[in-house]
Amino acid sequence: MPLMMLTLISHPLCPFVQRAAIVLLEKGVAFERVNVDLSAKPDWFLALSPTGKVPVLKVPQANAEDAVLFESVVICEYLDETQGGAPMYPHDALTRARHRAWIEFATQTFAEGWQFLHARDSQAADAKRASFRERLAKLEAELAAGPYFAGEAFGMVDAVYAPLFRYFELIAPSAAQQVFDGLPRISAWREALASRASVRHAVAEDYASRFLAHLRQQSALLAAG
Numbered sequence: 001m002p003l004m005m006l007t008l009i010s011h012p013l014c015p016f017v018q019r020a021a022i023v024l025l026e027k028g029v030a031f032e033r034v035n036v037d038l039s040a041k042p043d044w045f046l047a048l049s050p051t052g053k054v055p056v057l058k059v060p061q062a063n064a065e066d067a068v069l070f071e072s073v074v075i076c077e078y079l080d081e082t083q084g085g086a087p088m089y090p091h092d093a094l095t096r097a098r099h100r101a102w103i104e105f106a107t108q109t110f111a112e113g114w115q116f117l118h119a120r121d122s123q124a125a126d127a128k129r130a131s132f133r134e135r136l137a138k139l140e141a142e143l144a145a146g147p148y149f150a151g152e153a154f155g156m157v158d159a160v161y162a163p164l165f166r167y168f169e170l171i172a173p174s175a176a177q178q179v180f181d182g183l184p185r186i187s188a189w190r191e192a193l194a195s196r197a198s199v200r201h202a203v204a205e206d207y208a209s210r211f212l213a214h215l216r217q218q219s220a221l222l223a224a225g
Protein backbone atom coordinates (compact mmCIF):
# COMPACT_ATOMS: atom_id res chain seq x y z
CA MET A 1 0.00 0.00 0.00
CA PRO A 2 1.53 3.39 -0.96
CA LEU A 3 2.59 5.73 1.82
CA MET A 4 0.03 8.46 2.47
CA MET A 5 2.15 11.49 3.25
CA LEU A 6 1.05 14.38 5.43
CA THR A 7 1.11 17.84 3.86
CA LEU A 8 2.04 20.90 5.92
CA ILE A 9 0.80 24.11 4.34
CA SER A 10 3.24 26.76 5.33
CA HIS A 11 4.80 30.19 5.00
CA PRO A 12 8.61 30.49 5.16
CA LEU A 13 8.57 32.98 8.08
CA CYS A 14 5.62 31.75 10.13
CA PRO A 15 6.67 30.72 13.66
CA PHE A 16 3.47 28.73 14.15
CA VAL A 17 4.27 26.56 11.15
CA GLN A 18 7.66 25.92 12.73
CA ARG A 19 5.97 24.40 15.77
CA ALA A 20 4.29 21.78 13.60
CA ALA A 21 7.47 21.17 11.61
CA ILE A 22 9.44 20.63 14.82
CA VAL A 23 6.97 18.02 16.06
CA LEU A 24 6.95 16.27 12.68
CA LEU A 25 10.74 16.14 12.73
CA GLU A 26 10.83 14.96 16.35
CA LYS A 27 8.45 12.15 15.40
CA GLY A 28 10.42 11.24 12.29
CA VAL A 29 7.36 11.67 10.08
CA ALA A 30 7.79 12.15 6.34
CA PHE A 31 5.83 15.17 5.14
CA GLU A 32 5.50 17.51 2.20
CA ARG A 33 5.74 21.24 2.82
CA VAL A 34 3.78 23.61 0.58
CA ASN A 35 4.37 27.35 0.99
CA VAL A 36 1.65 29.89 0.25
CA ASP A 37 1.88 33.64 -0.31
CA LEU A 38 -0.12 35.10 2.56
CA SER A 39 -0.23 38.50 0.88
CA ALA A 40 -2.10 36.95 -2.07
CA LYS A 41 -3.82 33.89 -0.65
CA PRO A 42 -4.85 31.42 -3.34
CA ASP A 43 -8.46 30.27 -3.48
CA TRP A 44 -7.53 26.64 -2.82
CA PHE A 45 -5.88 27.71 0.43
CA LEU A 46 -8.81 29.84 1.57
CA ALA A 47 -11.07 26.87 0.91
CA LEU A 48 -8.97 24.78 3.30
CA SER A 49 -8.18 27.24 6.09
CA PRO A 50 -11.17 28.65 8.02
CA THR A 51 -8.95 31.36 9.51
CA GLY A 52 -6.98 32.13 6.37
CA LYS A 53 -3.81 31.42 8.36
CA VAL A 54 -1.08 28.80 8.40
CA PRO A 55 -0.27 26.17 9.43
CA VAL A 56 -2.75 23.79 7.90
CA LEU A 57 -2.15 20.04 7.97
CA LYS A 58 -3.69 17.79 5.35
CA VAL A 59 -4.13 14.24 6.60
CA PRO A 60 -4.80 11.63 3.90
CA GLN A 61 -7.81 9.40 4.45
CA ALA A 62 -8.37 6.02 2.82
CA ASN A 63 -11.14 6.24 0.23
CA ALA A 64 -12.06 9.79 1.29
CA GLU A 65 -10.97 13.39 0.93
CA ASP A 66 -8.02 14.55 3.00
CA ALA A 67 -8.88 15.66 6.51
CA VAL A 68 -7.78 19.22 7.31
CA LEU A 69 -6.48 20.49 10.64
CA PHE A 70 -5.68 24.11 11.51
CA GLU A 71 -4.21 25.92 14.55
CA SER A 72 -0.63 25.04 15.43
CA VAL A 73 -1.13 23.54 18.90
CA VAL A 74 -4.06 21.43 17.68
CA ILE A 75 -1.86 20.08 14.88
CA CYS A 76 1.03 19.43 17.26
CA GLU A 77 -1.18 17.56 19.72
CA TYR A 78 -2.73 15.47 16.95
CA LEU A 79 0.74 14.47 15.76
CA ASP A 80 1.82 13.63 19.30
CA GLU A 81 -1.23 11.41 19.77
CA THR A 82 -1.05 9.62 16.43
CA GLN A 83 2.63 9.31 15.53
CA GLY A 84 5.44 7.26 17.01
CA GLY A 85 8.32 8.44 19.10
CA ALA A 86 8.49 9.66 22.68
CA PRO A 87 5.37 11.44 23.99
CA MET A 88 5.77 15.20 24.13
CA TYR A 89 3.52 15.73 27.14
CA PRO A 90 4.05 14.23 30.61
CA HIS A 91 1.84 11.29 31.59
CA ASP A 92 0.67 12.86 34.85
CA ALA A 93 -2.58 14.75 34.29
CA LEU A 94 -1.76 17.67 36.57
CA THR A 95 1.71 18.19 35.11
CA ARG A 96 0.30 17.88 31.61
CA ALA A 97 -2.29 20.55 32.40
CA ARG A 98 0.42 22.86 33.71
CA HIS A 99 2.39 22.40 30.49
CA ARG A 100 -0.70 23.30 28.48
CA ALA A 101 -1.13 26.40 30.61
CA TRP A 102 2.41 27.55 29.77
CA ILE A 103 1.66 26.89 26.11
CA GLU A 104 -1.32 29.22 26.42
CA PHE A 105 1.01 31.72 28.12
CA ALA A 106 3.08 31.64 24.92
CA THR A 107 0.37 33.45 22.94
CA GLN A 108 0.88 36.84 24.56
CA THR A 109 4.59 36.20 25.05
CA PHE A 110 4.97 35.82 21.28
CA ALA A 111 2.98 39.03 20.79
CA GLU A 112 5.23 40.99 23.17
CA GLY A 113 8.40 39.62 21.56
CA TRP A 114 7.11 40.33 18.05
CA GLN A 115 6.22 43.90 18.96
CA PHE A 116 9.68 44.46 20.41
CA LEU A 117 11.34 43.10 17.27
CA HIS A 118 9.22 45.40 15.10
CA ALA A 119 9.52 48.58 17.19
CA ARG A 120 10.42 51.54 15.01
CA ASP A 121 11.89 53.87 17.64
CA SER A 122 13.81 53.63 20.89
CA GLN A 123 10.90 54.56 23.13
CA ALA A 124 8.67 51.82 21.72
CA ALA A 125 11.54 49.31 21.78
CA ASP A 126 12.28 50.03 25.46
CA ALA A 127 8.61 49.66 26.44
CA LYS A 128 8.12 46.43 24.48
CA ARG A 129 11.39 44.99 25.75
CA ALA A 130 10.26 45.59 29.32
CA SER A 131 6.89 43.91 28.70
CA PHE A 132 8.57 40.96 27.01
CA ARG A 133 11.09 40.58 29.84
CA GLU A 134 8.29 40.55 32.41
CA ARG A 135 6.82 37.50 30.74
CA LEU A 136 10.21 35.84 30.34
CA ALA A 137 10.86 36.38 34.06
CA LYS A 138 7.72 34.36 34.85
CA LEU A 139 8.99 31.57 32.62
CA GLU A 140 12.41 31.80 34.26
CA ALA A 141 10.83 31.02 37.63
CA GLU A 142 9.07 27.96 36.19
CA LEU A 143 11.96 26.36 34.31
CA ALA A 144 13.49 23.17 35.63
CA ALA A 145 17.23 22.56 35.75
CA GLY A 146 17.23 22.00 32.00
CA PRO A 147 18.31 21.70 29.38
CA TYR A 148 14.65 21.80 28.34
CA PHE A 149 11.49 23.24 29.87
CA ALA A 150 10.80 20.29 32.15
CA GLY A 151 14.27 18.79 32.39
CA GLU A 152 16.11 16.35 30.16
CA ALA A 153 13.25 15.42 27.80
CA PHE A 154 12.32 17.67 24.88
CA GLY A 155 8.57 18.25 24.99
CA MET A 156 5.66 20.18 23.57
CA VAL A 157 6.42 23.38 25.50
CA ASP A 158 9.88 23.37 23.95
CA ALA A 159 8.45 22.96 20.44
CA VAL A 160 6.06 25.84 21.04
CA TYR A 161 8.64 28.36 22.30
CA ALA A 162 11.61 27.45 20.08
CA PRO A 163 10.48 29.59 17.10
CA LEU A 164 10.23 32.65 19.34
CA PHE A 165 13.78 32.31 20.62
CA ARG A 166 15.11 31.72 17.09
CA TYR A 167 14.52 35.39 16.26
CA PHE A 168 17.07 36.45 18.83
CA GLU A 169 19.82 34.41 17.19
CA LEU A 170 19.45 36.66 14.15
CA ILE A 171 19.45 40.19 15.56
CA ALA A 172 22.46 42.06 16.92
CA PRO A 173 23.93 40.23 19.95
CA SER A 174 23.83 43.44 21.99
CA ALA A 175 20.08 43.77 21.42
CA ALA A 176 19.49 40.15 22.38
CA GLN A 177 21.64 40.55 25.49
CA GLN A 178 19.42 43.40 26.70
CA VAL A 179 16.47 41.00 26.55
CA PHE A 180 18.04 37.95 28.20
CA ASP A 181 20.52 39.53 30.64
CA GLY A 182 19.70 38.38 34.17
CA LEU A 183 17.65 35.40 32.94
CA PRO A 184 20.20 32.56 33.10
CA ARG A 185 17.71 29.68 32.83
CA ILE A 186 15.95 31.24 29.87
CA SER A 187 19.33 31.86 28.23
CA ALA A 188 20.42 28.25 28.73
CA TRP A 189 17.06 27.00 27.46
CA ARG A 190 17.35 29.19 24.39
CA GLU A 191 20.80 27.76 23.63
CA ALA A 192 19.60 24.18 24.07
CA LEU A 193 16.67 24.75 21.73
CA ALA A 194 18.88 26.40 19.10
CA SER A 195 21.12 23.32 18.97
CA ARG A 196 18.27 20.80 18.67
CA ALA A 197 18.21 19.20 15.20
CA SER A 198 14.43 19.44 14.83
CA VAL A 199 14.52 23.16 15.64
CA ARG A 200 17.38 23.85 13.22
CA HIS A 201 15.73 21.97 10.37
CA ALA A 202 12.23 23.40 10.88
CA VAL A 203 13.15 26.36 8.65
CA ALA A 204 14.78 26.66 5.24
CA GLU A 205 18.43 27.59 4.82
CA ASP A 206 17.53 31.12 3.75
CA TYR A 207 15.36 31.79 6.81
CA ALA A 208 17.78 34.27 8.41
CA SER A 209 18.10 36.44 5.30
CA ARG A 210 14.33 36.34 4.76
CA PHE A 211 13.61 37.42 8.32
CA LEU A 212 16.15 40.24 8.32
CA ALA A 213 14.77 41.45 4.98
CA HIS A 214 11.32 41.42 6.57
CA LEU A 215 12.52 43.60 9.46
CA ARG A 216 14.04 46.06 7.01
CA GLN A 217 10.81 46.14 5.03
CA GLN A 218 8.93 46.94 8.24
CA SER A 219 11.41 49.74 9.09
CA ALA A 220 12.16 48.04 12.40
CA LEU A 221 14.75 49.75 14.56
CA LEU A 222 16.61 46.44 14.99
CA ALA A 223 17.08 46.14 11.23
CA ALA A 224 19.49 49.06 11.39
CA GLY A 225 21.58 47.40 14.08
